[in-house]
Amino acid sequence: VHELSMGERQRIEIVRCLLQDPKLLILDEPTSVLTPQETETLFETLRKLAAERRAILYISHKLEEVRSLCDKATILRNGRRVDDCIPSAETARSLAEKMIGKRVESVKKRVTNEQENIGLQISSLTTHSHQPHGVDLSDIDFEVRAGEILGIAGIAGNGQIELMDALSGETGAPLGGTIEILGTDATHLNPNERRDLGAVFVPEERIGQAAVADMTLVENSFLTASTRMKFSPNGLIDWNAVGSFADNIVRDFDVRTTGVTALASSLSGGNLQKFIVGREMLQEPQLLIVSQPTWGVDAGAAAAIHEEIQRLVSAGAAVLVISQDLDEIFLLSDQIAVISQGTLSSATPANDVTPEDVGLLMGVRHTQQEKTKYAAA
Structure with a gap:
């Protein structure tokens, strides 16, 4: 289990x-x-x-x-x-x-600012799951442009984890297909090399994948931000700079903790989620790939995370959101696709589909023939 x-x-x-x-x-x-x-x-x-x-x-x-x-x-x-x-x-x-305990401001959907530059392009992506009960990915195709949010909806266990691992580079090169990040072929690049291109990643699993339980918040800040934030320009880690960065995360994302020297394991699930999302977003990436961005956080924190995602996109970043929360998908996304049985439907403008339409797509396998027919419709 x-x-x-x-x-x-x-x-x-x-x-x-x-x-x-x-x-x-x-x-x-x-x-x-x-x-x-x-x-x-x-x-x-x-x-x-x-x-x-x-x-x-x-x-x-x-x-x-x-x-x-x-x-x-x-x-x-x-x-x-x-x-x-x-x-x-x-x-x-x-x-x-x-x-x-305070007024909640509705998150207003921004005006779409889609640009010509492609932040993420996936072509015929095929992988074999490394999980005993995982799902193989088959012929996944999509693109996310700068200034755009693509939301991928789906029931848990239909390939979301495998897709996230493939995009971040955690499981190595795929069996087939290509992954292009910000105009560069990243198919065979490792996670750090993909981050160097301008991408950041927020996986679903907080402890063990996004953060190390027995490391402090300062140390966890260094793990994924060392290159983009230039924390060790001369080969020596500038812990004062890392500490200031961790302080900014805690302050800007209202992380409830005893301090940045606290262990990641001491935070509640919701507060650790805010810390992880904040750590990646404060790096000002050009591409954000996030799975379950508001899992376990309260309404106020979820609204704050949504606002930060929209701010990032308004500044010209490309964002891929993988979420099981349909309200979140419809609130954020310009385009929506559905992952099911390791296959992905064609992306459709969010204004052209309903939650019921998306729900029906969650239970079928998406073939290339079906994608073409659906896109034409």
């Missing part, structure tokens, strides 16, 4: 719980790995269980789901109960403001 993605583990937990005919069912963010159609099916099941006088505790940051499903809600902030309410009598914004 430890070799499965976070989303796959969560799906196993949901099924296991439902099969036990529970009298009390506690669900924590259950729909983050489901299509819209699967989410509605789960809700129908939960409503039936509630009608049978079974108790359900539903924990979620998806506030529209809370409003739709729950009879009453308790709001927690910093581990303390701050309010009780009837969700249907609230708006998503009012619930969010109760959660974080």
